[in-house]
Amino acid sequence: METLSNLRLGVETAFQWYNLFYCFIGALMGTLVGVLPGIGPTATIAMLLPITFTLSPETALIMLAGIYYGAQYGGSTTAILLNLPGEASSAVTAIDGYQMARMGEGGPALAIAAIGSFFAGTVATFVIVFSAPLLTSVALKFGPVEYFALITFGLVCSVTLAHGSILKAVMMIVLGLLLGMVGTDISSGVQRFTFGQLGLMEGVNVVALSVGIFGLSEVFRNFERAGDHEGATVLKLGRLMPSAKQFRASSGPILRGTVLGSLLGVLPGGGALLSSFASYAMEKRLSKTPERFGKGAIEGVAGPESANNAGSQTSFIPMLTLGLPSNAVMAMMIGAMIMQGITPGPAVAATHPTLFWGLIASMWVGNLMLVILNLPLVGLWVKLLTVPYWALFPAIVAFSSIGIYSVNSVPFDLYVLVAAGLGGYLLIRMGFEVTPLLLGFVLGPMMEEYLRRAMVLSRGDPMAFLTSPISAFFLICGLIMLVMAARPSVRRKRAEIFVEED
């Protein structure tokens, strides 16, 4: 059994004391920052990304993954206790979770969220273990033509599955692709769009860009509603353990949420987000008492929380096996891998087996740590919610500044950070989403490279994309998705799913 020996290698790697230690530190720091109001998982990872560069590749990725779960987890805590979802996917949790907290049921809501997430995480880890090698072996047969088509398909999916205007999302992807062109061209060595700046020769620094568009812009946005937060009243927790009745009510939603999340998470473009919305809609439809939803139904916490954790776990699959990020966090993981000198793609499993399997095994460990870390310590996290903005924002700025400087020791990167922050803020104010921009940015150089090689192979004949069956399949699927998404009936449905009780 190859899977078993791989799994053993993974478990051995994940249980190295320093990997355990950094996984723990990651989960702890992720929760710590994720709990802070107004800072979502993406901003958290972006800020803590530079810290991991001093570590070995597998330890760095294990720690980053820990930060990711931790931050997501912390986001649910603020969603339930403060009605302040850190990111869109925990917005669903806030609907019923906050109502439960208002009725003094905050403890059980948090506990069910934790238990559901842990269960979903465990199942999703096994899904990865069994599906990753299959996908990798298929992907290794891909040539540049197929890869180009696959990336295009992935980007199209991320557009149609994200919420908001499709046109705007496409523009953000194209803008991201263009930003990815900045720097020295690999094949000709020519400088592109660098304005003679030495700091841009190796391209726009991915860390500075992500911290800018996700971290700084978030700080600016919080200033828009400054004053709201000071002295936030945190609701009382009540008892922690859910009653037997609550357990029974939650078991179905947790199971269904896990399945739904595991499936949807693989799709590029906010799989976690989509799955938590879909799970909420499904539980509401299945419930005998749908009128309880929105008024503190525990099913409305259990389902979406499990779905969103399963989804965020399985979103590692395309990143690990194909080198394709399905969301902003995965894009940053890819950035981290590249900075560590690893080329993401199907070869990673063969060339870096300890990293590949160690990361997968550490997901389960990380989830377990979160349950242990969070349930007993929830009172401490709640205290963090009361940190005032006037102390929080300077800390974020200081932390990101050193972090970004430490990556390359180039002061120019800090100006990139400020420019990215201002640009990201401007775009968000104009109603654009910045996640597709980062996806495009990370995939841009890869996409161009594959396109060039594909064209050389086919002697400049674009029909090559249709004569290769795999490539034709991806392109046709992508086209169908775009056409479907643009149809009025589907558009309305999409709006319904994402806007529901916003």
Place this chain on the structure above:
Amino acid sequence: MGRPAEGARILQKGDSMIRVDHRELAGGALMTIIGCAFAISSVRGLEIGTAYRMGPGFFPVVLGGLLAVLGLSQMALAARLGSASVAPIPWRGVFFTCLGPVVFGMTIRGLGLAPALALTTAAAALASPEVGVKRLVLTVTGITLFCLLVFHVGLDLPIVLIGPWLGEY
């Protein structure tokens, strides 16, 4: 952009009115400009090549053109969409928050980690309208010490504490 965009009203045949969403219009215009800028600068400064042997300018020209076209279509659509109200830009917060990293970038090599951190934190702390002298001192010392502890003591980053401008340490 400073005031809530209400959507200008334009009179059209008779008294039926259509609304133009300023935000959508500006977004589309911005994308058109950026797309054109990339496309034009690639055409002028980079070798385009052919589809068979693509030069460094090929992909950027295609993408820039695409972005410009998409931006134009968004501008066309802006006339049909409703408009959302937008909060005013928090100028003070944005300015001082940006000043932080800029100060860091300008002083890190000369002053070293500790003073650069203190200045950065101070600049960023001024972003909050609720900050007074006491809070300023508290934030600056607290955050600087914490960051030094994490990055200098904990992670042992190879950045000098006190830079050459102050007599290297």
